[in-house]
Amino acid sequence: MATVSNVTLQIGREEGDRRRVTVNYRICFSGCEALAGSTFVEKVTLRGDDPIWDDHLITLRNACVKAERGCVDRSVSTMVSESTLDEDGDTIILGWVINRDRDEIYARVTLVPFAPTGSEADSNIVTGQFGPD
Template sequence: MATVSRVNLRIEDAGKNSSRVHLSYRICFSHCEAMAGSTFVENVTLRGDDPVWDDHLITLRNGCIRAQNGCIDREITRVVSNSVLDEDPDTIIFGWVIGNKDEIYGRVRLTPFAPTGSRGDSNIVSANFGPAGR
C-alpha cells in the first residue's frame, strides 16, 4: 500500500493580505504497485484544526499520480488569501480586536484509482408526437 510521510507545512507572509503556503511530503509505493503501474488520486488540502470538527479550507492539488519504484518527494507552493486561512475569525468588541489564533494543517490523501462509468442526459423536449400533434 502506498504510504504518505514527512508531511510538513510552512506558511509565510506574502504581502497584500495573502500568505505563501509550502507543503512538502513523501510518497512511497510498494514494488507490486510500481510493477502494476497503479494509479492513485492525490488529494492535498489545507484544513483548520477545531475541537468539534475540522474545516476544509482549500484544495491545493487533486489529480492522479502513477506508482513508481521507491519514494518520491513532493512539494506544493501556493499563494493563498489570508481570508481563507482565517479559520477562527477575530472578535471585535467596541472597536477592540481580540485575535483568535488559526490552527492550520495540511492533509495528503492517496486513494487507489478505480475506473467507473459515466452518464450524461440531455435536456427534455416536450411536444405531441402522436396524432394530436399533427
C-alpha cells in the same frame, strides 16, 4: 501499499491579502504497485485544528498520480487568501478588532487507490408534438 510521510506545511509572508502556502511530502510506492502501474488519487488539503472537529479550509491538489519505483518527493505551492486561512475568526465590533484569535492550520495528504467507475449524464428536455400530423 503506498505510504505518505514527511508532510510539512509552510505559510509564507503576506503579499497583499494572500499568503504563499507550501506543502512538502514524500510518497513511497511498493514494488508491486510500480510493476502494476497503479494509479492513485492524491489529495492535499488545509484543515483548521479545533477542539471539537477540524474544519476543511481548502483543497490544494486533487489529481491522479501513477506509481513508480521507490519514493517520490512532492510539493504543492500556491497563494491562498488570508480570509481562508483565518479559520478562527477575529472579533470585530464597529470595524475595530477586539480580539484576534490564533489560527491553527495543518496540511493533510491522502492517497487513495483509483478505481474506475462509470458515469452518465442527461440532456435537456425538448418539449413538442412529435406524433403524426
